Amino acid sequence: MKNTFYFFIFLLVITGCERKKAIYAEVSTEIVSPKTYVVYKTTQPITIDGKADESDWKNSAFTDEFIDIEGVKIPSQTTKVKMLWDANFLYVYAKLDEKHIWGDITKRDAVIFYNNDFEVFISPSDDTHNYGEIEINALGTVWDLILNKPYNVGGKPKNRWNLNDLKSAVFIKGSLNDPSDIDEYWSVELAIPLSAYAELKNRPKIKPKDGEQWRINFSRVQWDHDLKDGTYSRKKKGGKFLPEYNWTWSNQGAINMHLPENWGYIHFTDNVPTNPIEFKHQTDALTEQVTYALYRKIAFKDLKHLKKEKVGTQFEFEPIEVQGITVNASFLKTHTGFTLQTQNTQKNTVYTINETGLIRRKQTN
Incomplete structure (x- = not known):
């Protein structure tokens, strides 16, 4: 058999070669539309001080303001981000409105999200595998x-991976760990070394160039707090910590930041901020989202019984119609x-995805 997959045919079960009705799968309610952002080239050195005073930042x-991680609730405080780049760094500036700025974790590589924090997730290859995460609190x-793949498919974090060339700074408009006043905001400025992320790419393992697109998302973890003797802490009820709030730039569709397929897209351009361009997808983003939604049904949800089939068994799905396309x-x-x-059916790109969520793209004639 030259090809194990055939489109436009009915269900074929190898055992007995019995033809049956194709499988129906409803995925329209599970489609996520990731945000996009064009990252412009700097025209001057960027000083990492948490303030973003340079003209490139101002231009x-x-x-968009962050939303609840599931895309339903509106956060009680505003968060938003800017990005720039040069030959060596991806620059990120985040402004987090905050009435009570506090933090008590001072050890590097501790679990920072036990404080209010800001988080960056970057996937340079856009295949859901080998991605990096950075978290920072108001103390800096x-x-x-890094993770080799998401947690839900057995991913293992490597905490020993340190971005030795990372530059970071926090600026506080207000007072840190002082409950006697109401604060305004805290801001984070990062210079993320591109060479380290290039090492996570498939091929070629080089820093991004003009026109390249990566996947990225940002998260803000926010806790309700208690005050005891003038000291902030995470709030408890019945002896247990209340759940945190998760606010993100691009909707994750679930309370899980480790769904790289739902992160936003960034486009690196050599244009400067005063010469804007329009973001254009380089892949069939909607078909990919259909693919991921169907994958999750098979891997974790109502179609997971398919994983118990005999090796070699093939199924066809009824054509999936979503937002004007047929897949x-x-x-x-x-x-x-x-x-x-x-x-x-209107494109010439075939997507394959395996049980670990690793996606591949292939052009057909």
């Missing part, structure tokens, strides 16, 4: 780590798990 647009304490999809049970293949 750069903020992202950093936690940096054909097929499933193959493999020795290691499964492979899902999709194609937009």
Whole structure:
């Protein structure tokens, strides 16, 4: 058999070669539309002081304000981000409105999100594997780590991965750990070394160039707080910490930042901030979101029974119609798990994704 996948056919079960009705899958309610942002080249050195006073920063647009991680609730305080880049760094400036600025974690690579924090997630290859995470609190304490793949498919964090060339600073408009007043905001400025993230890429392992697109998202973890003897702490009820709030730039669709397929897109351009361009997707983003939604149904949700099929079993899905496109999809049970293949009937790109969520793209004639 030259190709294990065939589009536009009915369900075929290898055992007995019995034809059955194609599988129906509803994914329209699970489609996420990631945010986009064009990252412009700097025209002058950027001083990492948490203030973003340079003209390049002033000429750069903020992202949309952060939303609740599930895209439903409006956060009680505003968060927004700007980005720039040069030959060596991706610059991130975040402004976090905050009435009570506090923090007590001072050890690098501790679990920073036990304080209110700001987090950056970067995937340079856009395949859901090998991505980095940076967390920082109002004290400027950093936690940096990488994952080989998301936690929900067995990903293992490497806390020993340190961004030795990372530059970071926090600026506080108000007072730190002082409950006697109401604060305005705290801001974070980062210079993230691009060479370290280039090492996480598939190929070529080089720093981004003009026109390259990566995946990125930002998270703000916010806790309700208690005060005891003038000291802030996470609030408890019944002896247990109240759950944190998670506010993000691009909607994750679930309370889980480790869904790289739902992160936003950034486009690196050699243009400067005063010469803006329009963001244009370089892949079929909607078909990919359909692919990821169907993958999650098979991996974790109502279609996970397919993983129990006999190795070599193939299924076709009924054509999936979402937002004006039609996607054909097929499933193959493999020795290691499964492979899902999709194609937009109007496009010539085929997507394959395996049980670990690793996606591949291939152009067809």
